[in-house]
Amino acid sequence: MAATATATPGPKTGVRVHVQRFGTFLSNMIMPNIAAIIAWGLITAFFIPDGFTPNEKIATMVGPTIYYLLPILIAYTGGRIVHGTRGGVVGAMSVMGVIMATSDVLFVGADGGSPMFLGAMIMGPLTAWVVKQLDSLWEGKIKPGFEMLVDNFSAGIAAAAMAIGGMFLLAPVLRKVITWLGDGVDFLVDNDVLPFTSIVIEPAKVMFLNNAINHGVLTPLGIDEAAEQGKSILFLLEANPGPGLGLLLAYTFFGRGLARAAAPGAAIIQFFGGIHEVYFPFVLMKPKMILAPIAGGITGIFLLTIFDAGLRAPAAPGSIFAVYAQTPGDAGDYLGVTLGVFGAAAVSFAVAALLLKTDRSTDEGDLDHATAAMEQMKGKRSIASSVLASRDGEQIRSVVFACDAGMGSSAMGASVLRKKIHDAGHPEVTVVNMAIANLTDSFDLVVTHQDLTDRARLKTPSAIHVSVENFMGSPRYDEIVDLIDQTGAPSGTSATADPVTAGAAGDVLTRDSIVLGGTARSRDEAITEAGRLLVESGAVDASYVDAMQARESSVSTHMGNGLAIPHGTNEAKGAIRRTAISFVRYDEPIDWNGKPAEFVLGIAGAGNDHLALLSRIAEVFTDDQAVARLRAARTPEDVLATLDTVRV
Template identity: 45%
Template sequence: MSVREGLSKFGKFLSGMVMPNIGAFIAWGFLTALFIETGWLPNEQFASITGPMLSYLIPILIAAQGGYLTGGDRGRIAGAIAVVGCIAGAPDTTMLMGAMAMGPFAGWVIKMFDRLMEGRTPAGFEMLIDNFSVGILGMLLAMLGYVVIGPVMTTILAVLMGGVQILVQYSLMPLLAIFIEPAKVLFLNNALNHGIFTPIGIAQAEETGRSIMYMLEANPGPGVGVLLAYCFFCRDAKTRQSAPGAIIIHFFGGIHEIYFPYVLMNPKVIIAPIVGNMAAIAWFSLTGAGLTSAASPGSIIAFLSMSPSDMILTNLIGVLIAAGVSFAIAVPLVRSMQVADIDQASQQMREMKGTAEAAVISDTEGGKIVFACDAGMGSSAMGATRFRNRIKAERPDLTVEHSSVDTVPADANIVVCQRVLSERARKSAPSAQIVTIDNFLDDPALDSLYKALTQLSHAAELIETTPAPAPEPVAEDRPSLTITADDIQLGLAPVGREQCIRDSGALLVKRGCVSEPYIDAMVERDRLTSVYIGMGIAIPHGTNEAKEAVEKTGVVLQQYPEGVDFDGERANLVFGIAGRGEEHLEVLANICRILEDEAVLEKMKTTTDKDWVVRVLSGKDA
């Protein structure tokens, strides 16, 4: 793994700890801006809230999130306990950096303990051991934080603060832009902003009520200047027409990544945001400007909201200086470039980011890929099974699982889900790479993911050194699901999409698997995300809320030789699913095996031999 890839992963992990808690930063920032002695509405009583929020609330929230990312819910508790030791061990230092270190470490300790105890916990003592282990380990980690982590982080912060003071003393702060702007384009902005600038900014703001460190990476001006140059002077009409929309997203939405493709299509343009940010930092340093809290995301709205009352105009001028200087330098560079292709540059950016993140998994033995759908029962299970079968020979070290989009495991490295579920996936797994698809079986994004995970050089080493894992034994108390001729209907005439799903539900009701309300839940599930998964197959099933309507696990099949229309795709095989446990996964695994044999799949779409279908779905024939 290269240094850039490592820093990218590090920055992404930091972002996963900080971003879910930005609301706490904003609350503290507004309280500071409004009620401290130099604020908009000075109020001693309300200003007293800012101290506890900064000293206790924010570090505990960050440490808890870090613990969750590495150790799940138990890691969250351990991280919160442990960081209190850091806070107590360094009472004069805001322990943000300590939280970023101790939280994930505590989660990892809990995870290692759970692995050690796996299969060793006596029956009936699970709750006792779970609670006491978190409490005792959390106590020991808090003691470690008091004695070691707190003082060490205080020293590190003091060194960083000293470096900042030197830069300020010798007027060298603008030189930081030489590193900041290229780092942003290389997706290292989170590592810089959340890992370095924000901790220093908090320490400064605690003393003076504001900090210039919050402004270095978040200033939207440099990117706006680049986009304005493309908007007015780019020769390629398509690129020129795309720039105004990008300006709105970047300037008001704070999504700085939107301007990265415009730099990548002509790398010389990076000079513009570098010089623009240097000019802005020089202005901020000269005027003593600063923000009261982190401006995240880096939009003009957040930037001005976090500005003290006496600094709004000054800070706005700094943004305009950055935009103006960046624009002036970018114009000749954009005008002189060859006709650009923004689509190609965007693809280059996606490949840079995606390949770097895929490379992280390739170089991390035992990475986890999670296929997620709304209920985690049907389409994601099939997608995970098929992808696992596809990749296991080249990457036996990888774990491929499936889950509900709202319960993605905390240690997931990559989450594969349908586009409409991507936001829920990001909330569920903030530190994971999200791969969005249209269907779980034959989507081009899955081919790209497979290629990224198998064609990197390290994969060959893993094939040679990592033995293929033995197949997991089937638990003795998990009953096998049998599918019979009564569960199958062949040669059905085409019907509408909703009617098809309702007919599938009606057959599940007839077979005693579900009660009537489950049918409406199947229709609702299709409205949320299509139950068509590709290759002529649909898997209607109910939403999570409908699990109470499931009487027993069952799978039924309805064959439509002429197909049922699903948004322009034809579903010939419709598998209705009702699942209480995991018994239905055996049938889905057999379906995935069928998909590997095109002749068997095509035969199943038109056959009239019900006994043959039963044998195939039972794994007794091919």
């Protein structure tokens, strides 16, 4: 593989990775709720007494939204990440204790309360984790008919206890922490040293550590400050697009080679699109260039401080459009924000231009290599690859779809992707599937679920890695085909035969393992229902059902298109007596981590004899007419006939 597909940094270990993952977790709680935060900012800007169009009735939404709704949404999101919808509900309930403890009066905000964003980011996932542990204690031990009773009361009791605990134990601590952090920011402002936070923030951005700083500290404090003062400078410490713009403009005029050619397009995406990571490879390529965004950041914050400028709410993404959209209506704020952004860009440009013009090294730097290194730090594919990386001369000959166990998700994903690649006129490109544990660094391109990409990178550091979420219809598959088209397939070769040959569906799926009216009402119940069919058929030991639940807790087996295929972990293969598949159809789709699952197939693969049927199932679920026949099936024989009709 060419340099673009390699990444020199070693496996991601140590403190940086833990901070990175923690920051990503915080970001995953905040980012889905940015739209609600923006909505609050717009209502505040227009309808409070000092707004553009004051309206007393509409303005009544401002306080309850910032003090109640937004923390509850964040707590729900955090809980849902940990334990699905069930975790989201108990997380949302538990944060009420912290919210109500922020004020000495009944209605929060009337006497100096603080928006409990930090409390939400703690109580939401913590309560969900507690309920998840409780659920695991009696999972499979409740007599039929009592599951709903136990589930509801256990979750309710736990949520109530956590809410009370949060009120009396966590809330007092958080109020002190918020006070200390606020005092720290005031100290930085009063002593004119706030601009120097860029010395930390800009390198942290390039190392992908900014989420922990931004979403863990700056956003909660900024919202608290904006609730009191109508704006906060903290929203622009990290999101200011000026420093990156200046750096990229300097490369546009004074760079060399690929870096100079790629910089103009990157500048447009960074400044107008708000995707700051496109400038990170330009720093990694020449590490001394970090001085430019640091200088620009210091200048921008200094100007913002002089003009007392700030934003109403976070600018996410950090686009100039988002920045102006969150700027308060006062002309002074627009002036201050404009000077803060373009002043930062000017200084960053000047420093970067000086560094580039005085650079006497003959090595112009490898932008492709720097992009790959950046992705290695980030742990997943970056938009910078499509903007910056050259793929000239690369040929993709072998593709592998990898999952945890290699028995279900990867087989179906590989089947869909193989057909797309071969139908596009590249029969010579091999597409196989396997468990991540069995990967070797010999594949040109590796496709994994987005939650498994980090593990796959450790096994195949030289490959191109593509992350997907929807196994059956991911748009990334078309991007892979386009990439193969662009790089050119090797001529004069023939593809390795597909790893399976199609047999009859009844070989691994029997009529006794087909249920056309599933009774489960939740994801976990559906997994248990599909697993019990495998146990009753004698295909697996009872412990395999626990392994199916464990597999789901790490990576979702929802394939897309209404299909889920729960299966055990790689370590649970010893509990499989023979290969088998169970089939359950639900009249009311199951909520599978926020996605509907109408068909649930339990999988136990002892060898490779089930892969042919999985390939056929993948074909079925990309065929609307075949899915309609499964939906209309009245007998197990109808299901088997539909699966036998489609050939791979």
